[in-house]
Amino acid sequence: MVVRAMRGPKPPVVELSPEEQQGLETLVRRYSTPQQLARRGRIILSAAAGLNNSQIAREVGLDVDTVRFWRNRWLGLQAAALEDLGLEERLRDAPRPGAPARITPEQVCQIMSLACEAPSQCGRPISQWTSRELADEIIFLEVFPGNNR
DSSP, X not given: OOOOOOSSOOOOOOOOOHHHHHXXXXXXXXXXXXXXXXXXHHHHHHHHTTOOHHHHHHHHTOOHHHHHHHHHHHHHHTTSOTTTSOHHHHHSXXXXXXXXXXXXXXXXXXXXXXXXXXXXXXXXSOSSOOHHHHHHHHHHTTSSXXXXX
């Protein structure tokens, strides 16, 4: 990789410990890594290699502002020990503001399981679920206790 000097403000330097370097390289190469995390890992590895934000943006196919954001985010979280905040956690999206979820993961699983069953197994005289029939069955099964019409 050839690093050419470019004019303009220099971005903050990213220095990686050997554990961080090896962990990021493994994360980026692993087939099971979500592409979003792998791309962010490539940003940090390129920043540690001395590339500036514009060069990294061209290399990974992202906007310069996105590269700048993840460089600064990494630097801000780097003070935390790897044992306390792992590499994947550092590269994940931060929690977003908004109302808390009104439906639990267990309720989602119940609904998905019901939707995958044949309606006849629930005593419904139809061959495929309609949204109305499915909603009625969810109410009947009390997937959302105390939330009947």
